[in-house]
Amino acid sequence: MTETPTATTLSESGAHGGAQHRYGNLRAEQWRIISASFAALIARDLRVLMHMPSTFLLRTVLNPLMFVFVFTYLYPHIGAARFGQIAGQSLATVALPGLVASAIFFQGLTAVALPLSMEFGATREIEDRVMAPVPYALAAAAKVCFSALQSLLAAAIVFPLVYLIPATPIHIQIASWSTLVLAAVMGSLLAGFLGLLLGTVVEIRKISIVFAVAVVPLTFLGCVYYPWASLHAVRWVQIVVLANPLVYLSEALRAALTPTLPHMATWASLPTLTVLTVAIAWAATKTFTRRVLA
Amino acid sequence: MPAPGSGELQLSIEGLVKRYPGSEQNAVDGVSLGVHAGEIFGLLGPNGAGKTSTISVAATRARPTAGRVTLAGVDVVAHGSLARRRLGVVTQVNTLDRSLSVGENLYFHCRFFGLSRREAKQRSSDLLEHFDLAHRRHDRVDRLSGGLAQRAQLARALAHRPSVLFLDEPTAWLDPQSRLALWELIRNLRERERLAVVLTTHSMDEADRLCDRVAIMDHGRILVCDTPEALKRSVATAATVELRLKAPPSPRLFQQLEALHGVEGVLAEENRVKVLTSARDGLVPQLIAKVGSGLLDLSVSETTLENVFISLTGRKLRD
Ligand SMILES: Nc1ncnc2c1ncn2[C@@H]1O[C@H](COP(=O)(O)OP(=O)(O)O)[C@@H](O)[C@H]1O
């Protein structure tokens, strides 16, 4: 290990000549360590993931695979080809952006919330990572960054799956790359921070029940299998689902991938997604810090 | 034993107060102490005395309510990240990363502290060797016995070469043999690395035999702080008298013994009776007189830190 200037030089430096220079070195050294530490925190999560890649794959693929297989492959074959059609488009086309959105969303949520609540539990395994020589918020940010990468990877896996399996024609055109990228990245971060919030607030005993109870309504009322605009027919539902962050992600992806289908205007979905991400990031960082610093 | 204060001051705590949110009283209530390089400093006290809270603040894991802590010259509140580079912690419960192997625990710890991949590999290999863990490097940490896990935690705490090492009840869960082995490792660290070691314990024996200086804590305050020898000298008349009787003592005899002047507590286990005393002069003849012909044997132990604690607080440490 390269010998770093001791802290004593920091407190003494003001009094001596040439101290400015040494203080500068110390600052540079501190920055080097912060970035190295941040990278190492991500590397640790990557290593853990590589120990059991199958869990990542299963939780990413299973849900969309079963859905597409039953509703867009089996259904047409058993004579229900029109099931779920909207504006003359097959269910496969309607649901593709939604399935990608929910893959992003739940990947991020699970990748952060489940391990975190465990590591905050009886074993306090989080301890060594919060003792890393970086501000506590950065340890949390590293966790979210890595989960966001997993979310994007999940999207990249689910997309071809949902595109290739259906027995009915599927119509995708990328109307706007920038909307696609922005929505995917923002949605990944939002999911990660929401996972951080849940993981720091919900006790380990309750986390699985929270997930069991939350996932189904969030998905079914997340405009995954139908566009938000089509809910116009049942006005109160259309308003209630606006509380679900997944709606904005599904709709932003819909705007980017299936522009001919009805979708929420991007001037509404993208800014809302951003505001939600910032708000949840702020709250989650606060609860994380409160949880680690007694 | 190196004289305390022979090394550079590494940890300084001044007027530390810690009150947890929603609590009525201070968990730490005005603690001041200094620990030097090459010194093993013990915080001895019963559960709830505030030992863990004290080192949590010093290790940047809790915010002080009042007071100041500097670690290797760094204010731990103002420069938490910097302070963390200078300190290592072995927590009361095993906090090894269960998702990683023993070797990976050390490797990633090194990387968190800015070591390159190559340096981290080298350093963790060296530590595995030094702490006799090399044959377990690929094992999952939940397969380790208590003694091995504690050694792995110690290796991890030292991986980034801190100048102050905090050990929170390091041997509380260990069998006697592992405990002695860990003591030996800690003594070596003091001598070879000139570390300042701060350990908490509720074991009198550990404080006495391992620590250069001991602060006895109760209700968030330090009652006394000195070398174990000096502490014991200060209560030279205190001791434990052990009586072996023909039969278990009657409740009446029990009460009579407790009522004697200088007796702080009486403990009975079948026909053995332990009498904890604060002022021993002239007490033994009185005890013999009270017990009478039921007495088989009597022994007076040396003064222990437990006697010091009792004479300071009027109660036993292990309550
Ligand atoms: N995180 C916490 N929140 C609230 N109270 C706490 C917390 N940690 C410790 N305490 C309280 O502070 C007091 C001192 O505890 P602690 O420092 O753990 O003592 P020790 O380590 O000597 O057993 C106890 O009364 C304990 O209940």
Ligand SMILES: [Mg+2]
């Ligand atoms: Mg404790």
